[in-house]
Amino acid sequence: MTLFLLSFFLIYGLMQGYVFLKARAAFSFGPAVAIPLSLFMLVMMLAPLGARMLEKQGAEAAARALSWGGYLWLAFLFLLVMALLSLDLYRGLAVLAGFVARKDLSGFVPGAKVAFLVPLVLSLAATAYGYFEALHVRAERVVIETDLLPDGVDRLKICQITDVHLGLIVREERLARMLDVVRKEAPDMLVSTGDLVDGPLEHLPGLLDQFRDIRPALGKYAVTGNHEFYVGLDEALAFTERAGFEVLRGASRDVGGVLTIAGVDDPAAKGFGLRGRSNGEKDALEGLPRDRFVLFLKHRPVVEEESLGLFDLQLSGHTHRGQIFPFRHVVRLYFPTESGLHDLGHSHVYVSRGSGTWGPPIRFLAPPEVTVIELVRKKPGGNKGGATGG
Numbered sequence: 001m002t003l004f005l006l007s008f009f010l011i012y013g014l015m016q017g018y019v020f021l022k023a024r025a026a027f028s029f030g031p032a033v034a035i036p037l038s039l040f041m042l043v044m045m046l047a048p049l050g051a052r053m054l055e056k057q058g059a060e061a062a063a064r065a066l067s068w069g070g071y072l073w074l075a076f077l078f079l080l081v082m083a084l085l086s087l088d089l090y091r092g093l094a095v096l097a098g099f100v101a102r103k104d105l106s107g108f109v110p111g112a113k114v115a116f117l118v119p120l121v122l123s124l125a126a127t128a129y130g131y132f133e134a135l136h137v138r139a140e141r142v143v144i145e146t147d148l149l150p151d152g153v154d155r156l157k158i159c160q161i162t163d164v165h166l167g168l169i170v171r172e173e174r175l176a177r178m179l180d181v182v183r184k185e186a187p188d189m190l191v192s193t194g195d196l197v198d199g200p201l202e203h204l205p206g207l208l209d210q211f212r213d214i215r216p217a218l219g220k221y222a223v224t225g226n227h228e229f230y231v232g233l234d235e236a237l238a239f240t241e242r243a244g245f246e247v248l249r250g251a252s253r254d255v256g257g258v259l260t261i262a263g264v265d266d267p268a269a270k271g272f273g274l275r276g277r278s279n280g281e282k283d284a285l286e287g288l289p290r291d292r293f294v295l296f297l298k299h300r301p302v303v304e305e306e307s308l309g310l311f312d313l314q315l316s317g318h319t320h321r322g323q324i325f326p327f328r329h330v331v332r333l334y335f336p337t338e339s340g341l342h343d344l345g346h347s348h349v350y351v352s353r354g355s356g357t358w359g360p361p362i363r364f365l366a367p368p369e370v371t372v373i374e375l376v377r378k379k380p381g382g383n384k385g386g387a388t389g390g
Contacts, residue, residue: 075360083119130362162317163354167199194225194299211243
């Protein structure tokens with residue numbers, strides 16, 4: 001965690017410095033502007049840490065204000081840096097093209113002020129769009145054909161929520177948008193694949209009430225994500241269980257004789273020296289009856305080779321599909337299966353874009369989703385394990 005924070009603040013600081021230098025080149029301001037601007041950037045950079053500290057001290061209103069301001073600035077700054085870098089690349093290519101062609105192409109290269117103002121306006125627009133995109137939770141449908149449903153059951157509907165991040169920013173109103181989608185779908189089962197909790201929630205009873213109103217016939221199941229360990233495992237588990245979920249921690253359950261569900265802890269337990277059961281993946285899956293569909297819940301979209309063939313469908317999250325484009329391409333370096341449905345031969349993996357937001361309360365070109373998985377009886381002559389997504 002320490003290494004992550006050091007890396008985060010190093011990169012964040014470089015981004016702030018880059019924008020500062022670009023702004024000074026565009027407007028040639030002196031110390032009267034430079035000093036207040038530098039102090040503002042410093043405060044915004046430390047805002048996420050400050051918000052957490054205030055939250056732990058019980059100063060919720062101040063923590064929320066600092067969290068909203070700091071994270072919105074982070075999102076805007078990231079988009080601005082991407083826009084500025086893109087324009088710098090264009091300017092560099094124009095200069096190179098002029099040198100190669102031995103022509104003056106300066107008319108195609110914007111000046112410093114225009115080169116700052118255009119990305120500034122575009123980034124503000126993208127941030128505003130991303131704020132509203134994060135509020136519009138959609139149903140993402142996946143159909144899995146299987147011959148493992150018991151007689152008399154031709155179709156089974158499962159709703160997946162993941163990466164909700166209930167805390168300072170994601171609260172009753174945002175949760176209601178997600179659960180409205182679940183209610184409309186009327187699933188047979190609801191699952192949460194981690195990062196449901198991202199802060200103290202004991203003073204928000206309305207969250208529990210919303211979950212308790214949803215009572216699927218086959219129950220509600222959950223697994224831990226990394227943030228459950230970050231905020232305090234015992235408190236996170238208590239909230240999840242009070243919300244009506246059975247938390248699977250290296251365990252499996254027969255669900256009404258219809259299917260088998262299994263789940264494991266997130267490996268974050270190791271890094272925090274906390275009580276976890278992160279090494280139980282193979283133990284949780286091995287020996288399960290193969291005459292029933294095996295649904296496997298795992299927060300991170302990593303598939304261990306020794307687990308292939310031991311489950312039919314793994315549901316994961318964690319990646320947010322980058323949450324703010326083009327960060328998706330960075331996520332893909334660590335998680336090649338960063339979103340969508342993936343056919344692994346004997347098994348499938350579906351990776352959700354996530355239902356909520358972490359950090360910045362925006363999503364840009366990575367809309368939030370509640371995944372609706374329909375298990376349907378395979379038609380005669382159909383391909384084994386057929387699946388469609390989207």
